[in-house]
Amino acid sequence: MEPIRIGILGYGNLGRGVELACAANEDMQLMAVFTRRNPESLTLLTPGAAVVAAAELEQWTDKVDVLVLAGGSATDLPQQTPEAVRLFNVVDSFDTHANIPQHFAAVDAAAKETGHIGVISVGWDPGMFSVARLYANAILSGGADYTFWGRGVSQGHSDAIRRIPGVADARQYTVPVPAALEAVRAGKNPQLTTREKHTRECYVVAEEDADTDAIREAIVTMPNYFADYDTTVTFISQEELNRDHAGIPHGGSVIRTGTTGQNGENTHVIEYSLKLDSNPEFTGSVLVAVARAAKRLADAGETGCRTIFDIAPALLAPQTPDYLRAHML
Structure with missing residues (x-):
């Protein structure tokens, strides 16, 4: 099976965490890091991966399966994610909880226009903690969070x-x-x-x-x-x-x-x-697992925005459903 081709937009702490997570997953291949800095100023850990100016994103649409956005939630992602999902399937870690509904709507509209999948607010909170809250609420219907x-x-x-x-x-x-x-x-x-x-x-x-x-x-x-x-x-x-x-x-x-x-x-x-x-390395690991799910959703012909609530657990795992049933259920 061909590896999932990953691009990373941004190469700060989180971008490097995503790169490390790609290297740890055999079904992932980092194709390029896109940066607003001078590409010549960056040295990647991944042999063969390109460093490309962010302005050249559009030239890579046929070389990247999922673009992972590693920018900040304050000013980067509200603009970057709706723009990027017009070109790629994307995953981001937008974590301003109060603004998630607004961000979802913007990404959903852009993704549906161009037939892509965008998964937002992925990480540990929002992300893994969100799943924990949902499961606990479903189990204990009367309680406090x-x-x-x-x-x-x-x-x-x-x-x-x-x-x-x-x-x-x-x-x-x-x-x-x-x-x-x-x-x-x-x-x-x-x-x-x-x-x-x-x-x-x-x-x-x-x-x-x-x-x-x-x-x-x-x-x-x-x-x-x-x-x-x-x-x-x-x-x-x-x-x-x-x-x-x-x-x-x-x-x-x-x-x-x-x-x-x-x-x-x-x-x-x-x-x-x-x-x-390491907060960024763990968050990067979650982003890469969800990138796997985004690719699978896109391959199934789905479009629009998703959150971690919409991702079936099996879609995150590299193992087959048979393996998961035999070893993790």
């Missing part, structure tokens, strides 16, 4: 900070409030506000002569990212950031509590958790 992220680096939130004028670099950590997490795991079903569940820690390198007060204000008031949280902003040097915040760990838990029985006498807690040494 809780999602805790971290402690870890959020790529999307860090990217959003770096887009602020005057910011040279940044890392943002999402941190669960310990008392809230303990109460949920104990089955107490607390009513928690967004602010009561997490705090956000931002480590920012400001450009020379930048207005740090303006940067701080732009961060703590940013809607969908920081405005609803207790957020601390600490300005540090690039050397300190490189020394103390070089890694990109993350993780968290999705928890649903509920009861069964005639009088609700039996309490149940469903928890799905992740502990990730």
